[in-house]
Amino acid sequence: MVEFVLPPPATPAIPVAGGGAFPVRRVFCVGRNYAAHAREMGSDPDREPPFFFMKPADALVTDGADTPYPPATSDLHHEMELVVALGEGGADIAVADALAHVWGYAAGLDLTRRDLQGQAKKEGKPWDMGKGFDHSGPIGLLVPAARIGHPARGRIALKVNGKIRQESDLTHLIWSVSETIAHLSRLVRLAPGDLIFTGTPEGVAAVGRGDLLEGEVEGVGTVRTRIV
Ligand code: MN
Numbered sequence: 001m002v003e004f005v006l007p008p009p010a011t012p013a014i015p016v017a018g019g020g021a022f023p024v025r026r027v028f029c030v031g032r033n034y035a036a037h038a039r040e041m042g043s044d045p046d047r048e049p050p051f052f053f054m055k056p057a058d059a060l061v062t063d064g065a066d067t068p069y070p071p072a073t074s075d076l077h078h079e080m081e082l083v084v085a086l087g088e089g090g091a092d093i094a095v096a097d098a099l100a101h102v103w104g105y106a107a108g109l110d111l112t113r114r115d116l117q118g119q120a121k122k123e124g125k126p127w128d129m130g131k132g133f134d135h136s137g138p139i140g141l142l143v144p145a146a147r148i149g150h151p152a153r154g155r156i157a158l159k160v161n162g163k164i165r166q167e168s169d170l171t172h173l174i175w176s177v178s179e180t181i182a183h184l185s186r187l188v189r190l191a192p193g194d195l196i197f198t199g200t201p202e203g204v205a206a207v208g209r210g211d212l213l214e215g216e217v218e219g220v221g222t223v224r225t226r227i228v
Contacts, residue, residue, distance in 0.1 A: 012057040014085070014106065014195075017141040017221065022085055022103065025193030027055040027137060028184060029081075029110055033174050033199025040202050050175045050183050053127050055110075055197075061138040066228040069209050070133045073113035076227070078207055079200035080158035080166045080215045082151070083108040084177055085142055089191035098178035099150045101190070107215050107223040108139040109158075110197050114206070137197070138213070140223035150177065154218030156201060160211050168201030170217070175199075 013021040031051050032038035038045035061067050070076060087103025110131070117130030151170055158166040175183065180198060184190060207213065207227050215223040 009058070012060055014060065014062055014139055014142045016104070017143045018147075022142045023193050024057040024060060024195055025191050027057055027059070027195045027197065029053050029055060029131065029197040030175065030180055030199040033180075034168060034172050034201040035174060036168070036172070036202035037200055037204065038174075040204070045174060050180055052184060052187065053131055055132045055137050059132060059134055059136045061135050061225055064224045067111065067135050067138055067225045069227050070111075070113060070135065072129075073115055075113065075115040075206050076208070077112045077114040077204045078158060078160065078165065078213055079110040079112055079204050080156060081108050081110050081197045081200050082156060082170060082177075082217050082220065083139060084181070084196040084198060086181075086190055086194045086196070087192055089189060089194065091185050091189040093182050093185040093190070095178045095182045098181035099145075101181060102145050102150065102177070103192075104142045104144045105148065105151060105217070105220045106140050106142045107217040107221050108137060108197055109213060109215060109223055109225070110200060111136045111138065112204075114204075138223055138225040140215075140221045143221050148219055151217070151219045152176065154220070156217045158203070158213065158215040160205075160207060160213055162212075165205055166201055166203035172201060173198065
C-alpha cells in the first residue's frame with residue numbers, strides 16, 4: 001500500500017439528474033464541429049477530420065455555480081456544446097458500437113480565452129492556456145442515456161442575459177457523436193468517466209463579469225452560470 005506524500009485531490013464529478021454523481025476522468029473537446037462556426041473562425045469546414053484538445057477534469061463548474069472571470073484575458077468567449085459522458089472505454093471503437101459506450105449527456109460551455117487561443121494559433125503554439133484554464137467548463141446535470149436515448153437532433157442554444165446568442169441544431173454537427181467517439185478512440189484508449197465536449201455552433205462572442213449564461217440542448221438539459 002502506497003502512502004501518499006500529499007492528500008490526494010478529490011475526484012471531479014458531475015451531479016446526475018435524479019441523484020448520484022458521475023466521476024470524471026478526462027475532458028476531451030472537439031474543434032470546429034459545426035460548419036458555420038468553422039467558417040466564422042476562418043476555416044474551411046469541408047476538408048478537416050475532427051481534431052481534439054483537452055481541459056483538466058477539475059476545470060468543470062457544476063450545480064449552476066458562478067464562474068469567476070479568468071485571468072490573462074480580455075476576450076472570454078462562450079461556446080455552447082452537447083457533452084457526452086462515457087460509461088465504457090476502449091480503443092478502436094467502431095462507429096456502429098460507439099453509442100453503447102455512452103452513459104449519458106449534458107449541456108456544457110467550452111469557455112475560451114479567445115485572445116490567447118488566437119495568439120497560439122498564429123504562432124503555432126498549443127491551445128492549452130486558451131482552453132484549459134480554471135473554471136473553463138460549466139456543465140449542467142448529466143442525464144442518463146438509459147432515460148433519454150441518444151439525441152441526434154434537437155435545438156442547441158445559448159442565451160446571454162436573456163438574449164439568444166447561439167442557436168443551431170444537433171443535425172448540423174459535422175462529426176456525429178458516434179463518429180467522434182470512433183475517431184478519438186483511435187488516438188487514445190477511452191475510459192469510463194471520460195467526457196467529450198462535441199463542439200459549438202456559430203455565434204460565439206465575448207462575455208464579461210455579471211453576464212448570465214443560460215444554455216439548452218433540446219431533449220438533454222440546461223446549463224446555467226453567471227460570470228463574476
Ligand atoms: Mn468548443
